[in-house]
Amino acid sequence: MVKKTPEINASSTADIAFLLLAFFLATTTMNVDSGLYRRLPPYQPDNTEAPKYAKRNILQVLVNRNNQLAINGELADVSTLKDRTIEFILNPNNNEELPQKEVKTIELFGPVEVSKGIVSLQSDKGTSYEMYIAVQDQLTAAYSEMRNMKANEKWGKNFDQLTTEQQDAVKAVIPMAISEAEPKNIGGK
Amino acid sequence: MAKFKKGGKKETPAISTASLPDIVFMLLFFFMVATTMREVSLMVDNTMPAATQTIKLEKKSLVSNIYVGKPTSAWQGAYGTEPRIQLNDRFATLQELQAFVAAEREARKEEDRNSITNNLKVDRTVTMGIVTDIKQELRKANSLRINYGSIKKIGNN
Structure with missing residues (x-):
């Protein structure tokens, strides 16, 4: 006669599983990478000449190695950069000093005025990365605010609630034009 | 007519905990799948700046990471305190960057x-x-395509 083996007590599996669970709970970092997305311009050999733009179409943003910000040659605080950029790009009063506008036909919008303004960002090699990100952040904020404005005018919704086609149309009306000049090396390193 | 039993005082049976391990296992598997273990050990200080306009990076498999910072104290003896680039698990020079990009491309x-x-x-x-x-x-x-890694800052504007 074969003796029946007694059933193994399974009541502790719960405890074991809880232990494992606790381990994974403790070690999990569900951090999602986030940041400011940019697209670099393709590489150009040194001898190619930079295209020329009219002075009124350029907003010159300079950050020096002491982390000071200058907009069109005047010292300014980072927090003012967003409003300055919006005013510059939109040029609401058609000021002679601010960028020209070009009428373009864009899908879903029809003929609209598109600003020719370009933000030219120049940083020094000694500029701290934190300051650089703060500036980039302000510029991104300016563009996203303008895009939200256009989206609200047209569809009564914020930019991120639009469909992809609508977003593309808004992007065409407010193109993100941030140009980064070749770095200067004044501060060294 | 149906007969209703009036059983007097009946003790409520203990709730069976037999399914408890299953529930816990389910949770466990969820966390095991959702967890992403950090693949590289950081050899540089890496406190990223904060920004308000950050967007999340979709598709982790299409992201290649480039770390830059001061070597951590364990590595300062050998590599000094100047900011350095870390690719995968080692320090790299600027010249190696192009090879790294090519290798990352090859791996996709x-x-x-x-x-x-x-x-x-x-x-x-x-x-x-x-x-x-x-x-x-x-x-x-x-x-x-680049992404300036930064932490989401919560606050006004």
């Missing part, structure tokens, strides 16, 4: 090769010189 499927995003995880104390050099190298390697 052919249709994904042009949509790799370079995630620049740069320490906030680093100066722009090294960042600009990296950007120049990336342009030369024709890998143009």
